[in-house]
Amino acid sequence: xxxxxxxxxxxxxxxxxxxxxxxxxxxxxxxxxxxxxxxxxxxxxxxxxxxxxxxxxxxxxxxxxxxxxxxxxxxxxxxxxxxxxxxxxxxxxxxxxxxxxxxxxxxxxxxxxxxxxxxxxxxxxxxxxxxxxxxxxxxxxxxxxxxxxxxxxxxxxxxxxxxxxxxxxxxxxxxxxxxxxxxxxxxxxxxxxxxxxxxxxxxxxxxxxxxxxxxxxxxxxxxxxxxxxxxxxxxxxxxxxxxxxxxxxxxxxxxxxxxxxxxxxxxxxxxxxxxxxxxxxxxxxxxxxxxxxxxxxxxxxxxxxxxxxxxxxxxxxxxxxxxxxxxxxxxxxxxxxxxxxxxxxxxxxxxxxxxxxxxxxxxxxxxxxxxxxxxxxxxxxxxxxxxxxxxxxxxxxxxxxxxxxxxxxxxxxxxxxxxxxxxxxxxxxxxxxxxxxxxxxxxxxxxxxxxxxxxxxxxxxxxxxxxxxxxxxxxxxxxxxxxxxxxxxxxxxxxxxxxxxxxxxxxxxxxxxxxxxxxxxxxxxxxxxxxxxxxxxxxxxx
Numbered sequence: 001x002x003x004x005x006x007x008x009x010x011x012x013x014x015x016x017x018x019x020x021x022x023x024x025x026x027x028x029x030x031x032x033x034x035x036x037x038x039x040x041x042x043x044x045x046x047x048x049x050x051x052x053x054x055x056x057x058x059x060x061x062x063x064x065x066x067x068x069x070x071x072x073x074x075x076x077x078x079x080x081x082x083x084x085x086x087x088x089x090x091x092x093x094x095x096x097x098x099x100x101x102x103x104x105x106x107x108x109x110x111x112x113x114x115x116x117x118x119x120x121x122x123x124x125x126x127x128x129x130x131x132x133x134x135x136x137x138x139x140x141x142x143x144x145x146x147x148x149x150x151x152x153x154x155x156x157x158x159x160x161x162x163x164x165x166x167x168x169x170x171x172x173x174x175x176x177x178x179x180x181x182x183x184x185x186x187x188x189x190x191x192x193x194x195x196x197x198x199x200x201x202x203x204x205x206x207x208x209x210x211x212x213x214x215x216x217x218x219x220x221x222x223x224x225x226x227x228x229x230x231x232x233x234x235x236x237x238x239x240x241x242x243x244x245x246x247x248x249x250x251x252x253x254x255x256x257x258x259x260x261x262x263x264x265x266x267x268x269x270x271x272x273x274x275x276x277x278x279x280x281x282x283x284x285x286x287x288x289x290x291x292x293x294x295x296x297x298x299x300x301x302x303x304x305x306x307x308x309x310x311x312x313x314x315x316x317x318x319x320x321x322x323x324x325x326x327x328x329x330x331x332x333x334x335x336x337x338x339x340x341x342x343x344x345x346x347x348x349x350x351x352x353x354x355x356x357x358x359x360x361x362x363x364x365x366x367x368x369x370x371x372x373x374x375x376x377x378x379x380x381x382x383x384x385x386x387x388x389x390x391x392x393x394x395x396x397x398x399x400x401x402x403x404x405x406x407x408x409x410x411x412x413x414x415x416x417x418x419x420x421x422x423x424x425x426x427x428x429x430x431x432x433x434x435x436x437x438x439x440x441x442x443x444x445x446x447x448x449x450x451x452x453x454x455x456x457x458x459x460x461x462x463x464x465x466x467x468x469x470x471x472x473x474x475x476x477x478x479x480x481x482x483x484x485x486x487x488x489x490x491x492x493x494x495x496x497x498x499x500x501x502x503x504x505x506x507x508x509x510x511x512x513x514x515x516x517x518x519x520x521x522x523x524x525x526x527x528x529x530x531x532x533x534x535x536x537x538x539x540x541x542x
Contacts, residue, residue: 005029011100014039017089018048018056019096025049025056028096037101047073048099052084059086060095070104081108121192123170124177129255132191132199136251139201145244148211150200151258152180152218155236155266157196160228168228175226176235183217199255204243208273215239215271238265242274289345291327292338296350301325303358304527307536308379308498308520311512316540318411320379320520321359322527323351343385352386357399360410362530364403369534375541379411381443384418388425393432400436407437413464415443427458434459441498445486456493463490465516467501474507480514487515 008015014034016027025048030039039046048056051073059067067086074080083102088095119131127135139147154176161169173196180198181190193199200218204210218239225232240261242254257274260282264272295301305319325333342348359378366374386392400407412433419426430440441462442455465486473479483499490497502508502521511519525536 002029014101014103016048016099017096018099019094020057020060025053034101056086056097056099060088060097064088071101072108079108080105124174124192126177126198127189127191129191129193129199132189132193132201133251133255135189135201136254139244140248140251143246145246145248146204147244148202148204149242149254149258150202150211150215150218150271151193151240151242151255151262152198152200153238153240153259153262153266154196155238157235160233164228164231172226172228172233172235176222179221180218183221184214188214193255197259199258208243211241211243211273212271215241219271238262239271240265240274241271285341285344288333288338288341289347292325292342292347293345295325295327296347296354299354301351301354302529303355303362304529305362305378305533306520306527307525307533307540308518309508309524309540311499311508311516311519314524314540316376316524316537317518318377318379319533319537320381320413320527321355321362322381323355324527343383346385346389348383349386349390352380352383352390353395356380356396356410357402360399360403360405363409364405365530366534366537367405370538374534374537376537377409377411377439379413379441382412382414382418384415384420387414387418387429388422392429393436396433396438397436408439411439411441411462413441413443416445419458430458430460444500460493460495462496462498464498464500467521470499470501470507470511470521471503474510483511483516484514491515 004017008017008029008031011031011033014031014037016030016034016039019026019028025046027046039048052071055069065088069084070081071084072079072081081104083104085098085100085102087098087100089098119127119134121128136147136149157169157172160172173192177190177192177198180200184190184200185202187203189201191199191201200214202211202214219237222235222237225234227233240258240263242257242261244254248254261272261274264275302324303321304324305321307316308318308320309315310317323335323339325335325338327333339348342351359380363374363376363378366376382392396407396410396412400410434440439461440459441464442460443464444466445463463486465483469479469482469486473483487497496517497515499508499511499516499519500521502511502519502523505523508519508521508523528536
């Protein structure tokens, strides 16, 4: 045994000297560990030659003295991984290199098992969101756009957990996963991507048709009731669909698109495809929400005041306060744009608190300018969300005390929809507000969920007739009949009435003749800034 052979035998890793005889790879001095791998039986048929022959040849032809890389060989089941070191040797005249192999198969399999656990949902055995994203990422990286992603959100799943317990909920999820799987094709991928959300990745040729067919099969599979303990539970699902596109560069983008489409599905009851315009509108609303939050915090909003007049005398008896917002770009944002955003985001609570304090502060300032009671009350709109979430009565009491005003100077307007969510609790809140002396008005009466039983039992002082019944009333017998009915109801219940949207004095006179007490609209004045509203008050009521 030569000294070189002895040195290789002493190495704790498989090693061999490799060269080429023409185009044929030859092994020299393979050590015992290398022979044990079975790579030395025939150099030409060895995986070292078939997998790395070209790379070793290129190494011998260049001037590099050393090169290291990772090599995987074998089938998926018996795959092995080695850290390979190539080093040029100088004790031979022919080009030769040392090849050392460090077996990393154990580490590779541990990493693969860990990755498999990390990308698998432990409850259903399906891929989780990470595993789903990996598969999507592979398609995106390959430039493949012939796929669709379906997101399935189970409706009312939280009720199952709340009523039957988490174990029943888990059992339901497992059964749902099996049913959905039975509705899919062999190549489709099902994953659990959230608590009660499943994701499906399908290959499509005719995108909308194939995805819709899959959605219909899933709905059919879920139509049969599920048996849990002694209960039969029907599970419906909202399904959003997003399609592969060249503009998509990450998996989460297409998943978010499908999840966004789920929101539309919850409203329509049908599987809904992602619509970019709807997503753009949602992004605009998020941008508006951010700007509105900053505007509220910086007190950049203002209140304008529209007079409410006695229809018989024309005198101003009150002002309705209306929020106005001019953004940083100088654009006046319509309340029809920012109020829905405020309600959806919960900012309506902050906005409502500010409006109550600002309106009462303005009324107190008018009293000071008038040298006493200026002769009008102030009306503030209350959102249904604020009624549900905020401690309104203590808030109003504090604001009245802070500005030195009596409760009867404040009128709080709420819509019929405010009574729907929790009528008993809202009734308690309204009675607490009434105890402070405030007036309560039912705004937009007749356009919501009118319940005469609630109306009779609640401490409502004023019914406001919605502008949709008032506008065009002079040429519509139906509208006249509706207004007569509302006025008759108010009289029977001992309530005053305010007609909204009066645009001509003739219309105001007609309403007065029908028995309407008060009115507001452009016939009397548009909503005005505080100073202009006070000037109008001083002029009209002089």
